Amino acid sequence: MTKKTLEIGVFTGYSLLTTALTLPEDGKGEEGSFDFVFVDAYKSDYLKFHELTLKLVKVGGIVAYDNTLWYGSVAQSEIEVVEDLIKRYRNFVVEFNSFIAADPRVESSLLSIGDGLTLCRRLY
Ligand SMILES: C[S@@+](CC[C@H](N)C(=O)[O-])C[C@H]1O[C@@H](n2cnc3c(N)ncnc32)[C@H](O)[C@@H]1O
Numbered sequence: 001m002t003k004k005t006l007e008i009g010v011f012t013g014y015s016l017l018t019t020a021l022t023l024p025e026d027g028k029g030e031e032g033s034f035d036f037v038f039v040d041a042y043k044s045d046y047l048k049f050h051e052l053t054l055k056l057v058k059v060g061g062i063v064a065y066d067n068t069l070w071y072g073s074v075a076q077s078e079i080e081v082v083e084d085l086i087k088r089y090r091n092f093v094v095e096f097n098s099f100i101a102a103d104p105r106v107e108s109s110l111l112s113i114g115d116g117l118t119l120c121r122r123l124y
Pocket residue numbers: 008009010011012013014015016040041042045
């Protein structure tokens with residue numbers, strides 16, 4: 001059962017509260033061996049956060065990265081993407097997805113729900 005969770009990138013707190021609602025009475029958020037980390041911050045920092053979260057999450061724990069389809073732009077060629085915000089971060093997300101797919105430290109899956117959610121399970 002998940003007891004220790006962390007969220008990187010809080011705005012309204014919606015996703016944090018959603019996670020909190022699943023915690024048992026003795027669930028904690030202290031530093032240490034986390035069961036679950038949810039990352040929804042600036043996409044340019046995702047690779048940096050990956051190194052950090054792999055230290056924080058325990059072996060067998062899950063790190064979830066939001067927006068890894070980045071409005072579908074990761075499946076488009078760079079020149080097809082015209083909207084500024086999407087264009088600005090597309091290459092970071094493409095690079096992140098490639099890195100995660102080849103990272104032997106995690107087993108990962110990019111779920112095509114919402115704007116894409118990548119689940120990584122730390123293997124060692
Ligand atoms: C898309 S919103 C997150 C929404 C969040 N899922 C919620 O329900 O509240 C992204 C948030 O991440 C924050 N953020 C971006 N980069 C960050 C960083 N390096 N460290 C901490 N927070 C960061 C932004 O300020 C913003 O509030």
